[in-house]
Each structure stands twice: as C-alpha cells, then as structure tokens.
Amino acid sequence: xxxxxxxxxxxxxxxxxxxxxxxxxxxxxxxxxxxxxxxxxxxxxxxxxxxxxxxxxxxxxxxxxxxxxxxxxxxxxxxxxxxxxxxxxxxxxxxxxxxxxxxxxxxxxxxxxxxxxxxxxxxxxxxxxxxxxxxxxxxxxxxxxxxxxxxxxxxxxxxxxxxxxxxxxxxxxxxxxxxxxxxxxxxxxxxxxxxxxxxxxxxxxxxxxxxxxxxxxxxxxxxxxxxxxxxxxxxxxxxxxxxxxxxxxxxxxxxxxxxxxxxxxxxxxxxxxxxxxxxxxxxxxxxxxxxxxxxxxxxxxxxxxxxxxxxxxxxxxxxxxxxxxxxxxxxxxxxxxxxxxxxxxxxxxxxxxxxxxxxxxxxxxxxxxxxxxxxxxxxxxxxxxxxxxxxxxxxxxxxxxxxxxxxxxxxxxxxxxxxxxxxxxxxxxxxxxxxxxxxxxxxxxxxxxxxxxxxxxxxxxxxxxxxxxxxxxxxxxxxxxxxxxxxxxxxxxxxxxxxxxxxxxxxxxxxxxxxxxxxxxxxxxxxxxxxxxxxxxxxxxxxxxxxxxxxxxxxxxxxxxxxxxxxxxxxxxxxxxxxxxxxxxxxxxxxxxxxxxxxxxxxxxxxxxxxxxxxxxxxxxx
Amino acid sequence: xxxxxxxxxxxxxxxxxxxxxxxxxxxxxxxxxxxxxxxxxxxxxxxxxxxxxxxxxxxxxxxxxxxxxxxxxxxxxxxxxxxxxxxxxxxxxxxxxxxxxxxxxxxxxxxxxxxxxxxxxxxxxxxxxxxxxxxxxxxxxxxxxxxxxxxxxxxxxxxxxxxxxxxxxxxxxxxxxxxxxxxxxxxxxxxxxxxxxxxxxxxxxxxxxxxxxxxxxxxxxxxxxxxxxxxxxxxxxxxxxxxxxxxxxxxxxxx
Numbered sequence: 001x002x003x004x005x006x007x008x009x010x011x012x013x014x015x016x017x018x019x020x021x022x023x024x025x026x027x028x029x030x031x032x033x034x035x036x037x038x039x040x041x042x043x044x045x046x047x048x049x050x051x052x053x054x055x056x057x058x059x060x061x062x063x064x065x066x067x068x069x070x071x072x073x074x075x076x077x078x079x080x081x082x083x084x085x086x087x088x089x090x091x092x093x094x095x096x097x098x099x100x101x102x103x104x105x106x107x108x109x110x111x112x113x114x115x116x117x118x119x120x121x122x123x124x125x126x127x128x129x130x131x132x133x134x135x136x137x138x139x140x141x142x143x144x145x146x147x148x149x150x151x152x153x154x155x156x157x158x159x160x161x162x163x164x165x166x167x168x169x170x171x172x173x174x175x176x177x178x179x180x181x182x183x184x185x186x187x188x189x190x191x192x193x194x195x196x197x198x199x200x201x202x203x204x205x206x207x208x209x210x211x212x213x214x215x216x217x218x219x220x221x222x223x224x225x226x227x228x229x230x231x232x233x234x235x236x237x238x239x240x241x242x243x244x245x246x247x248x249x250x251x252x253x254x255x256x257x258x259x260x261x262x263x264x265x266x267x268x269x270x271x272x273x274x275x276x277x278x279x280x281x282x283x284x285x286x287x288x289x290x291x292x293x294x295x296x297x298x299x300x301x302x303x304x305x306x307x308x309x310x311x312x313x314x315x316x317x318x319x320x321x322x323x324x325x326x327x328x329x330x331x332x333x334x335x336x337x338x339x340x341x342x343x344x345x346x347x348x349x350x351x352x353x354x355x356x357x358x359x360x361x362x363x364x365x366x367x368x369x370x371x372x373x374x375x376x377x378x379x380x381x382x383x384x385x386x387x388x389x390x391x392x393x394x395x396x397x398x399x400x401x402x403x404x405x406x407x408x409x410x411x412x413x414x415x416x417x418x419x420x421x422x423x424x425x426x427x428x429x430x431x432x433x434x435x436x437x438x439x440x441x442x443x444x445x446x447x448x449x450x451x452x453x454x455x456x457x458x459x460x461x462x463x464x465x466x467x468x469x470x471x472x473x474x475x476x477x478x479x480x481x482x483x484x485x486x487x488x489x490x491x492x493x494x495x496x497x498x499x500x501x502x503x504x505x506x507x508x509x510x511x512x513x514x515x516x517x518x519x520x521x522x523x524x525x526x527x528x529x530x531x532x533x534x535x536x537x538x539x540x541x542x543x544x545x546x547x548x549x550x551x552x553x554x555x556x557x558x559x560x561x562x563x564x565x566x567x568x569x570x571x572x573x574x575x576x577x578x579x580x581x582x583x584x585x586x587x588x589x590x591x592x593x594x595x596x597x598x599x600x601x602x603x604x605x606x607x608x609x610x611x612x613x614x615x616x617x618x619x620x621x622x
Numbered sequence: 623x624x625x626x627x628x629x630x631x632x633x634x635x636x637x638x639x640x641x642x643x644x645x646x647x648x649x650x651x652x653x654x655x656x657x658x659x660x661x662x663x664x665x666x667x668x669x670x671x672x673x674x675x676x677x678x679x680x681x682x683x684x685x686x687x688x689x690x691x692x693x694x695x696x697x698x699x700x701x702x703x704x705x706x707x708x709x710x711x712x713x714x715x716x717x718x719x720x721x722x723x724x725x726x727x728x729x730x731x732x733x734x735x736x737x738x739x740x741x742x743x744x745x746x747x748x749x750x751x752x753x754x755x756x757x758x759x760x761x762x763x764x765x766x767x768x769x770x771x772x773x774x775x776x777x778x779x780x781x782x783x784x785x786x787x788x789x790x791x792x793x794x795x796x797x798x799x800x801x802x803x804x805x806x807x808x809x810x811x812x813x814x815x816x817x818x819x820x821x822x823x824x825x826x827x828x829x830x831x832x833x834x835x836x837x838x839x840x841x842x843x844x845x846x847x848x849x850x851x852x853x854x855x856x857x858x859x860x861x862x863x864x865x866x867x868x869x870x871x872x873x874x875x876x877x
Contacts, residue, residue, distance in 0.1 A: 269740050542714075543702065547700060
C-alpha cells in the first residue's frame with residue numbers, strides 16, 4: 001500500500017470529517033475565482049465608461065479578499081489538524097516515522113486541494129455568471145453579457161491556491177514535528193485557570209470606547225477634538241481607540257460582568273445558569289482576541305456596506321434635490337421628441353454678481369412670476385409674493401455648517417443695489433447646473449435691476465429617469481459652451497448609479513465574504529470547544545439533566561458568543577455611520593437599518609447551524 | 623416493608639444476530655432501604671453494566687427494574703433524566719467534577735438543576751461539606767485539590783440532594799489507601815446515621831468490607847451473596863477474600 005493510496009482511502013472513509021474542511025476550501029476558491037473572473041472579464045466591463053474605475057476597485061478588493069482568505073484557510077486548517085491529532089498520535093505510537101506521517105498528510109492535502117480546486121472553479125464559473133447579472137443591474141445598465149470562461153482567472157486562481165495549499169501543508173508538517181507522544185497520555189488535562197477580572201482594564205476599556213463614541217458622534221466641524229487632531233488624525237485615533245477598547249471589552253469587561261453574574265447566586269444557582277456562565281467565563285479570555293477581531297470585522301463590514309448602501313439609496317433623492325427639472329440649459333430652445341413632456345419653458349433670467357463681506361459669487365436672478373409658474377409645474381404648493389427691495393434665496397447646496405445664512409441680511413450687488421433677504425429655501429425650482437444659487441425678486445424689481453440678461457430652457461418630463469435618449473438628443477444639438485451648462489436628471493442618475501452601484505456590488509460582495517468568514521471562524525472555534533466539553537455534558541446527563549435543558553444551555557452559550565461581537569460591531573458601526581452621514585449630510589437611517597437587519601439575519605443562520613452541530617457533538621458523548 | 627430496589631430477570635445483550643454478547647443474564651435481587659450493598663466480581667463480569675442499567679444510564683434488554691414504586695422500563699429518556707435528578711446520586715471512579723466550577727458550585731449543581739431555592743442550597747451545601755470535611759475547600763477549583771478531596775467533593779455532590787439511592791462505581795479506584803479509608807468511613811457513617819441506601823461496585827475487597835451485604839457476579843450472572851451480619855469488618859474482609867479465591871480469577875485483583 002503506497003502512501004498515496006493510504007491518503008486517498010483516508011479521505012474516502014472519513015468523508016464526513018473532511019466535508020467541513022473541503023467545503024470551506026471550496027468556498028474560498030469559489031469566492032476568489034468569481035471575483036477574479038469578473039475582474040478579467042474585459043468584454044463586459046470594457047464597454048462601460050467606468051470600467052477603469054471598477055477595475056481599480058476590483059484589483060484593490062481582490063487583495064483584501066486574498067488577505068482574508070489566507071486567514072480563513074489558516075483557521076480552518078488548524079481546526080482540521082486539531083481534529084486529526086489523535087490519528088497522528090496513533091500512527092506515531094505504532095511506530096510510523098514522523099517524516100512518513102508528514103508525507104502522508106502532505107499527499108492528503110494535495111488530494112483535498114485538487115478536489116476543492118476543481119469543484120471551486122466549476123462552481124465559481126456559474127456563480128460569477130449570476131453575480132455579473134446582479135452587478136449590471138445594480139449599476140443600472142441594460143447590457144446582457146455572455147460570460148466566457150476566463151483562462152487568466154483560472155491561472156491566477158490555480159497559482160494562488162497552489163501556493164496556499166503548500167502553505168497549509170507545511171503548517172501540517174509543523175504540527176507533526178511539534179507533536180510529542182506524551183501528549184497522548186495526558187488524559188487528565190491540567191485545568192486552566194479561571195480568569196480574574198481586572199477593574200482597571202475594564203474601566204480603561206469602557207472609557208476608551210466611550211471616548212471613541214463621543215468623538216465619532218461629535219459635530220465634525222465644531223468639535224474641539226476634531227479640530228485638535230485634524231480631520232485625518234481624528235478618525236485614525238478613534239479607530240485605534242475603538243480597537244483597543246473592543247479588545248479590553250472582551251478581555252476584561254466580559255470577565256467582570258460574568259463574574260458578577262456568577263456571584264449573583266439567586267440567578268446563577270438556578271437550573272443550568274451556573275454551567276452556562278462558568279463555561280463562558282472559562283473560555284472568554286482565550287477567545288478575547290478572536291471575538292475582538294470578529295467584532296471589528298463586523299463593524300467594518302456593516303459600516304462600509306451601510307455607507308455604500310445609504311449612498312445608493314440616496315442616489316435618486318440627491319439628483320432630484322439638485323435638479324428639480326429633468327433638463328435645463330442656457331440659450332435657445334431645441335427640437336426634440338415631445339412624447340412624455342410635461343412642460344417645456346423658456347425663461348429670461350439675469351446673471352448677478354453679488355458681493356458680501358466674505359467673497360463674491362455669481363447668482364441667477366429670477367422673476368417672482370416665473371418662480372410661481374415653475375413651482376406650480378413642479379407640483380410645489382408654495383407661491384411667492386415678494387415686496388419691493390426684498391428677495392427670497394434658493395440655495396440647494398446650503399449646509400448649515402459651512403454656508404452663511406443670509407436670512408434677514410442685506411444682499412449687496414456689485415453695482416451698489418441691495419436686497420433684503422426675507423427667506424431662504426434649500427429647495428430650488430431651477431437646476432443647480434446651470435443656475436446655481438437663485439435670488440427671486442418681484443417682477444418690477446426684476447425689470448429695474450441692471451444686469452446681464454440670460455435665456456434659460458427648462459424641461460420637465462414624465463418617467464424622467466428613463467429619458468436617456470432624449471437627453472442625448474438635446475445634448476447633441478447644443479454648442480460646446482452650452483453642453484457644459486447642460487443638466488439632465490437621467491444622465492446624472494446614471495452616472496451616480498454607475499459609481500455607487502459598482503461600489504455597492506464590491507461592498508456587498510466583500511461584506512458577504514467577511515460575514516461568511518467571521519461566521520465560519522466562530523463556527524470552528526465553538527465546535528473545537530464542543531469536542532473538549534463533550535465529557536462535561538456527559539456528566540451533566542448522568543447527574544440528571546435532560547436533553548432539553550442541555551440544548552437550552554448550549555443555545556444560550558453559543559448565543560452569547562455569537563451576539564457579543566455582533567452587537568459590539570453594530571454599535572461601533574452605528575457611531576461610524578453617524579459620523580459618515582454627518583460628513584455627507586445624508587439621511588441614511590433606513591438603508592443602514594435594512595443593511596444591519598440583513599447582516600444579522602445571515603449571522604443568525606450561522607448561529608442555528610452552530611448550535612445544531614454543537615448539540616450533535618455533545619450528544620455523541622452519551 | 624417493600625424493597626427500595628427490585629431487580630427482576632434483567633438481561634443485557636449487545637450486538638445483533640450471531641455476534642451477540644450477553645453481558646447480564648437472569649439477574650434478580652432486592653435492596654432494602656438503608657442497606658449498603660457491594661457488587662463484586664472479576665473484570666468483565668458485568669459489574670459496571672449492571673450499575674449503568676440500574677442507574678438508568680443504560681437500558682436493559684429485558685427484565686424489570688423498580689425503584690421505590692417506579693418501573694424504569696416504562697420511562698422515556700427525558701423522564702429518566704428527571705428521575706435521576708430527583709432520586710439517584712452518583713459517585714464515579716474518575717470523580718467527574720466540572721473543572722470550570724469551584725468545589726462549592728460543583729456541589730450546588732444538582733440542587734440548582736432541581737430548582738432548590740438559593741437559601742436552602744447554602745444550608746445544604748454547608749452541611750454536606752462539613753460531613754465530608756471539605757468545608758475549607760469550597761472556593762477552590764478542582765485542579766487545586768487532591769484526588770481524595772475530589773472524590774469527597776464528588777460524594778458531596780451525589781449526596782447533597784438526599785437521593786433515595788446512591789450508586790458508587792469503583793469510588794476508591796483512583797485513591798491511595800488513606801483517602802480510600804476516609805471516604806469509605808464517611809460513606810459508612812452516612813449509611814448508619816441517615817439510613818442512606820448505597821450500592822457500590824468495586825473489585826477491592828478492602829472497600830467491599832465496609833458493606834453489609836455483597837453480591838458476586840460472574841460471567842453476567844449472580845453467583846453468590848454474603849452478609850456481614852454481626853462480624854467485624856476484619857472478619858468480613860477475610861470472608862470476602864475466601865469467596866473471591868473460590869470464584870477464581872479475582873485474587874489478582876484483590877491486592
């Protein structure tokens with residue numbers, strides 16, 4: 001019997017043990033191959049004007065992805081090796097040389113690697129096809145691409161994973177050479193010490209997190225902290241403090257809380273609460289690092305995903321806010337298809353130069369009657385009646401933190417005239433391009449104001465997001481100068497979507513991978529512990545604890561292990577997104593909550609699987 | 623008086639078809655309340671199988687086991703767990719303490735599972751710990767105490783619920799002679815003072831000499847039964863050695 005056939009038979013007979021390991025390998029390969037296929041798919045991406053942007057994004061992301069896959073594979077491999085230690089010990093006891101065992105494991109890894117590579121690439125090919133369709137949809141393109149098998153992706157994936165398998169095989173070798181036969185005979189393991197809570201570390205952890213949260217939620221533009229550490233330094237500082245705080249939270253605060261719970265005998269001495277709390281306490285310190293990593297990863301994923309999803313969600317609203325008319329341009333009207341047209345108006349406005357104590361800007365002066373007419377056409381109820389010498393300011397880019405509020409002040413023009421600003425609206429009736437900020441005055445004042453006359457065209461259309469063809473039709477008839485001042489809702493929407501949509505795709509893809517990987521890491525960790533704890537649950541069963549109670553305590557323990565990093569991650573990201581939404585002054589509450597729910601739901605599925613496997617493992621002991 | 627434990631024609635076979643192995647066959651006996659019964663026999667005779675079957679951890683192939691007025695054969699898995707919780711106590715050779723719990727918490731555990739109020743728990747734990755002389759160790763973890771102390775902790779855990787019946791499976795197997803004597807004396811005292819019913823499996827004649835009655839098992843069948851009666855422990859010990867010599871195979875196990 002050759003070593004190779006021994007390795008092959010080993011796999012064949014222990015398929016169920018190997019299944020988890022192979023599945024996680026296949027998963028990694030599928031993810032990577034899919035991503036690389038999309039990256040190399042010139043056909044589809046080259047035809048788009050944003051392909052370079054996306055390509056850059058994808059290249060960057062594939063590095064992140066690879067980094068992650070390496071961590072993930074190292075984790076699953078060490079889990080797998082731990083499971084097989086007994087087998088290795090047995091071979092060693094029977095007198096097989098370490099070199100030979102190592103060679104056998106190496107062959108085994110080779111077989112596993114080859115099988116998973118083939119499986120992963122086949123699955124990845126189909127998956128990339130599906131994902132590409134989603135990508136195209138998210139970006140708002142209507143391209144149906146036929147997916148061709150990408151040889152570059154194949155070569156890239158094979159090379160990288162061959163290297164990774166070599167690495168994991170060497171890891172296996174290391175385990176064998178470090179392994180001492182005496183370990184096998186250590187039936188009674190030295191008990192691990194139960195951790196003691198350090199009050200200082202617990203307080204420090206809480207303080208770090210509190211300060212990080214406080215800074216993140218402070219107003220970026222007025223906060224002293226932000227001013228002191230600058231706009232670049234502060235986020236770095238906050239991130240650093242949050243990471244340190246998270247670690248201390250899991251390392252010390254958790255021990256503190258659990259110890260307190262254990263001491264509250266009126267609660268802990270009831271049913272299996274004692275077991276649950278003690279088991280958690282027993283493990284938590286060893287798990288502090290993993291839990292912190294998972295919390296930080298979750299926070300990153302939720303923040304990035306929530307931010308991008310928020311932008312995507314707001315893409316339409318922000319376009320409509322800046323561009324209340326479907327099309328607008330300076331100059332004369334042009335001919336175009338009149339289908340779906342709601343209104344097509346020609347306006348006479350004046351171009352103003354306005355000085356104030358800070359600087360000067362160019363403004364558009366609009367007649368009160370034109371305003372009222374447009375407001376009605378756009379479905380706004382408000383009608384203006386402005387007194388002589390007064391004005392209403394329309395500024396869509398107004399932001400209370402940077403913009404000067406002119407309400408109640410005098411607006412001085414270059415020629416010496418001035419208006420009293422009665423009111424200021426953040427919604428306009430003219431598109432920000434080309435009109436900019438608009439001053440509305442009554443018709444008499446408009447006629448009397450000495451300024452350059454400008455003609456502007458505004459068009460409103462039904463079903464405006466789909467009017468790409470008309471947008472192009474108009475655009476092509478304009479002069480170069482006019483084209484610069486041409487604004488179009490469908491065009492802006494498409495541009496925004498193309499960028500944000502690809503961001504969303506890459507973001508959700510990576511998010512999904514992170515999620516799957518963090519979920520799997522907890523899964524592996526919890527199951528390793530389950531195997532170690534098997535005898536404990538057997539004792540409980542002998543003492544007279546029924547299956548239902550055991551399932552309950554297991555579910556409770558696993559729930560804490562799962563929810564602790566998730567909750568911490570969600571809270572972290574809530575504060576990060578608060579800062580994000582402030583920075584871009586967007587309301588992203590709804591998309592962010594949707595995103596968090598989706599994230600938690602997938603996480604929940606992992607939880608259920610873990611509890612089931614945990615329970616199965618400890619039942620084997622009875 | 624009805625017996626506390628009644629075993630009728632219990633049989634346990636493993637395997638299927640031609641490969642069956644009979645571990646226990648045609649075992650019948652009774653144990654009265656307050657008895658301290660030993661079960662002896664050579665390795666592989668079926669001692670542990672018998673104990674597991676009686677302790678509801680394993681189920682007999684045929685036959686009936688009645689504890690008090692409960693027939694175990696008719697109970698489901700979950701009911702059996704509850705029955706164990708409420709009526710039985712266990713002491714194992716390898717202590718089976720939970721190493722993430724302190725000595726106190728290990729003893730608390732069966733009471734907590736039985737949902738005894740916290741105040742009552744404290745009193746019970748103090749009492750049993752004093753009885754077994756481990757009061758000073760209550761806040762230590764199992765890895766901090768010796769084997770004998772562990773076994774006394776395990777015994778406290780088994781007895782704290784005041785079970786109807788206590789099963790001990792080679793409780794002195796891993797102890798030195800001093801610790802073993804201490805433990806057996808504690809069990810014997812408890813049996814005298816509180817009329818606890820104890821059933822102990824052992825292959826150690828010295829340990830067995832603390833019992834009032836000993837059942838011998840050979841090849842899965844009851845072969846002999848001896849009573850201590852009015853003998854001293856030493857005389858009983860000699861009698862046990864003689865019986866073991868007669869049975870054969872057991873002598874090497876004795877010393």
